Amino acid sequence: MLLTDSRLVGPVRVVGSGLLGTSIGLGLRAKGIDVILDDASPANLSLAVDYGAGRPAEPDDSPQLIIVCVPPDVTGRVVAAELAAFPDAIVTDVASVKVQPLEELRAAGADLSRYIGSHPLAGRERGGAVAGRADLFLGRPWVVTGHDDISYREGSAIDDLILDLGAVLVELSPEEHDRAVALVSHVPQLIATLLAKRLLGAAHSSVGLAGQGLRDTTRIAASEPELWVQILGANAPAITPILRAYRDDLDAVLAALEHPTAPGARRTLAEAIAAGNAGVAAIPGKHGQDRRYSQMVVMVDDRPGELARLLTEIGASGVNMEDLRLEHSPGAQIGLAEISVLPEVEQQLTDELESRGWRIAGASL
Amino acid sequence: MLLTDSRLVGPVRVVGSGLLGTSIGLGLRAKGIDVILDDASPANLSLAVDYGAGRPAEPDDSPQLIIVCVPPDVTGRVVAAELAAFPDAIVTDVASVKVQPLEELRAAGADLSRYIGSHPLAGRERGGAVAGRADLFLGRPWVVTGHDDISYREGSAIDDLILDLGAVLVELSPEEHDRAVALVSHVPQLIATLLAKRLLGAAHSSVGLAGQGLRDTTRIAASEPELWVQILGANAPAITPILRAYRDDLDAVLAALEHPTAPGARRTLAEAIAAGNAGVAAIPGKHGQDRRYSQMVVMVDDRPGELARLLTEIGASGVNMEDLRLEHSPGAQIGLAEISVLPEVEQQLTDELESRGWRIAGASL
Secondary structure, three states: OOOOOOOOOOOEEEEOOOHHHHHHHHHHHHOOOOEEEEOOOHHHHHHHHHOOOOEEOOOOOOOOEEEEOOOHHHHHHHHHHHHHHOOOOEEEEOOOOOHHHHHHHHHOOOOHHHEOEEEEOOOOOOOOHHHOOOOOOOOOEEEEEOOOOOOHHHHHHHHHHHHHOOOEEEEEOHHHHHHHHHHHHHHHHHHHHHHHHOOOOOOHHHHOOOOHHHHHHHHHHHOOHHHHHHHHHHOHHHHHHHHHHHHHHHHHHHHHHHOOOOOOHHHHHHHHHHHHHHHHHOOOOHHHOOOOOEEEEEEEEOOOOHHHHHHHHHHHOOOOOOEEEEEEOOOOOEEEEEEEEOHHHHHHHHHHHHHOOOOEEEOOO | OOOOOOOOOOOEEEEOOOHHHHHHHHHHHHOOOOEEEEOOOHHHHHHHHHOOOOEEOOOOOOOOEEEEOOOHHHHHHHHHHHHHHOOOOEEEEOOOOOHHHHHHHHHOOOOHHHEOEEEEOOOOOOOOHHHOOOOOOOOOEEEEEOOOOOOHHHHHHHHHHHHHOOOEEEEEOHHHHHHHHHHHHHHHHHHHHHHHHOOOOOOHHHHOOOOHHHHHHHHHHHOOHHHHHHHHHHOHHHHHHHHHHHHHHHHHHHHHHHOOOOOOHHHHHHHHHHHHHHHHHOOOOHHHOOOOOEEEEEEEEOOOOHHHHHHHHHHHOOOOOOEEEEEEOOOOOEEEEEEEEOHHHHHHHHHHHHHOOOOEEEOOO
16 A cells, blocks of 8 residues: 555546546646556547556455446446455545446345445536546535444545545535435426527527526436436435426416416416526535625626736726626627626726726626 | 618617617717617706717708617607608618517518617616717627518618628518527527526525536526517517427426436436537537537636736637636635636647646546
């Protein structure tokens, strides 16, 4: 065993060399840890080794920790095989559902005293080894789903892995995790997908009116079908109650719109929109704070360097920009930059930018 | 009448001094046009006059063009009153629905040879006079909805207004307009609203896992209930068919998720996600182009000036940044900047930024 500046000691075995497996390997290699890579595809394995994410397995390897980074459909089976093949190792996985793998392992009689599931919420799960980055997990939540069959001491190897990779450790039960990701990820995915589907076959003049609202609402619908079918299928028990409640709300709104002048119809619509306002406000803001910012929209000519000049001048004004969004107007060689600042400095920044010739176009996109 | 550098000649009368009315007044005043403001609320009127959006009405005013900028519920009635009070003026309105006002005017026997509806798609319709900006319409689509009762010559005064304000003229029938905004604005609003509503009462640990996907999908759910109830009610006939088709798709997906291992269930999910992929691809990109960009994610320390430094260095590399999105990771003093560039310059920019010490965190947020 090699002593390093990390909390973990190696060797660590990573099974599956897609985006997550490769990124974990790169992150641990950067800490000086011996990483053993394995993949059902020899071509994928060579690629990840070429990228420096680890070395191929050798017959006498004795890993202390194994991280299974394979698609959700096969996660339970691969974890069970790893537990059997390496009777001294702690095994985790990174699948985005957590109840199903645990149930599969329990049904298969696997040694659960050495398994603890986990899930890094790190970008989209696609891209393969070529998109892998040692920094992929920096600042991202990484959920660990404990259970009664593993001791605190055994489970803590996973905590060390997460902290070594710079992620933020979140502890939830498998059921809590699956309900949480159903709500914040899987249901939004379906909602966005079905909305984007409505755009198929629409007149070009219609979609040409699309603004930032439609773009934002449908962005995640560009996700990979194969992976999402597995995720949605595996987490169906947590998704369906939320989706059913959504469908019931939708039916109520639809009934109101079918008779918009009937008694109560406008109230139904108003209550839905007000509830949506409250729901958005429940999403934590920057750095988990709930503080709200003022938005101002600045016109930026579509030339290289103009946006940098704007941000430099904002920096020079001494105002800290809390967030930035860009929008390009259809048919115009001009962009709009929406800048979020603390409400108390909005007027100062407006005056400052206008005095430097910037045009302020409105209060929000 | 005053001759100006604009296409329009004044005086122009603007009825309603909210965000849109005030912005139109400011834009026309900047062109040297005499703008007469009116508002049912004397306080709102004084405020818009104070901001320089125009002057109060006088008894012998004889406007050539009248723009009605009042909420959708009262648009038809106010347009009818203006047509009757100023028998020589052309009248337009800016309501975000177009069939209902025309039908109301036709039913009321109004002089449709002097009325043509229009709709500027300029940000959110809120904020009042205080948020008004002369540049609000620059580069934004502004739909004109012609009909058979007005001549080409009479209607062209509206074209001049739109071009004077720097907007992009789009011609649609009232029905085409209402179907288009139902698809790209009103249905997405409802979809996002009902999704955000699901977050109410969720555990803090659940919404704490929210990433950019949920934020984007629900952002527009923060909209004002009063205005949206009017818009949705007025455009119900165009919204309901789209929402019904959405609900039917949702029911099919829900049925698949209730029996995820049944024959055909996975195919239903896969086809929905693939259709969503195709729908997203149908939304025009920057400047109406359909060209796709490569995304790269750069880590940016959360200190004033760091983002400006990044953009300055991108500018210095000679690469044109096509788009930029920021994300702040929960619990971390670090931000992620997703930069869109042409695929052929991605590697060059990656090398350039890494050589300057920037950390590239992945291929997309």
